Amino acid sequence: MDENILMIYKYGDDVLKLKAEEVKHIDEDIIKLLDKMTATMYSTNNGIGLAAPQVGKSLQMSVIDLTMGAKAEERIVLINPEIIESDGVETGEEGCLSLPGISAQVKRKTRLLLQYFDLAGKEHQREFQGFMARAIQHEIDHLQGVLIIDRVSSLRRQMVKKEIKRLKRDGKWN
Template sequence: MAIREILVVPNPVLKQVSQPVERVDDELRALMDDMLETMYDAPGIGLAAIQIGVPKRVIVMDLGTAEDRQPRYFVNPEILWASDDTLPYEEGCLSIPEYFDEVDRPSRVKLRYLNYQGEQVEEDADGLFAVCIQHEMDHLEGVLFIDHLSRLKREQAVKKVKKLRAA
């Protein structure tokens, strides 16, 4: 396993649409292991492959604690259904360090994806899980959480990141 570099705005790679994965094999599992280690090191709770420069439809997530890790793997995830009711949540992103803002997303979703073993899974997500999976799935479409904000707030976020990187 290796810790990879996390791309930050305004890197144009983050705006790419990720490609579907053909199959879950040892090479893909090695990528997911690297992603998980990178996410833990950052530290964060979710990471999409595009954030480390790999345009594949792969996400890792862990909503557990440092003492009780609960790693999750999502290959080719898709949302089958989303609730009409929304949940405002203050989001952050490893690709937009030190910037947080509130985003409204559906409070519940039904997902389908392949897991670490390549098995198809369907499950319901709500609360933080629903917010996080939608945030990460946005990355697969080249969408950042700041794209859900006003133009002024987006510009402020990018400016803040550039300033932090220059320091």
Template sequence: MPLEVVHYPHPTLRYQSKPVKRVDADLRKIVAEMFELMYENRGIGLAANQVDLPIRLFVANLSGTKGEGEELVFINPVISRPKGNEEEEEGCLSLPQVFGPVKRPAEIQFDAYNLQGELFSQRIDGMLARVVQHETDHLDGIMFFDRMQPSAIQEIAYDIEEFVIDFKSRRDVGGMPTDEEIAERRQQYEATYC
């Protein structure tokens, strides 16, 4: 079944992902498909939760364009030693066309594995630091608006509610799997990779 970007309030977006213990040809294929989806949706990062996969993995390319920039794969990322603070507007492929100001540490340390199973660590700032934090939040079931101030959330509350209404109406007509079906699919992926 081809992957697709799921929209809020899909249950997997609130699921705390499990660490990846195995990288195989199928996982590499999933990563390639995630990059394609990210580019199609004009994003610069995409977490596994956003394609209904319960595994600690995300992809990023700050250029947002296939064939340009650097494609990065983060498996089991860990963020540490935050420093500073800055507020920037963020959006999310699981809430298209919804944006809001989010305060995050300006600089972080991260440790993650790549597709070759090699650990890579780096101290980063700027847009890459923001993307790594945003996507790692996804892996912990945290949406960007969870980090916004209440007054800023009020400004996008109607837009978020529209996604909730759309999700419920699609589910009512059988266009979305049930929570039980989603949980069963998650368990199958966890059994394979975690």
């Protein structure tokens, strides 16, 4: 087993419900963790984003690559991200590595002004739109202890919980 590939925590694990702590110093441990998160994300077949709580570390950082490694230069690392402004609303389908086999229709803002730090410790303020804005909101939710299952109606949530039970029973919850 590749030591760079971390275990992905799933719905039901407590770490996913915590509000993650701010990253105070970007040291070697943080850089190593980010490298492993990136390798872990790329090791999945369908992951376009991974937040530190999903590998059991309650820290405000996340990596996103909508191209799944095809254009790794488009990968973005978000440390202590904060939405400064947002507007527009759109509902769209999302999945999550912590909810394998599940998808949900989630309402998100269509445009964001985001403040965040990169791995070099440089502060950015940048605008994002469309699917990237959606992915960022999904990741920021993880840093707040929120999952897509928390963003659907209670009726749909009951259905998703049943779906999860079935997936577990059939050995497909991984």
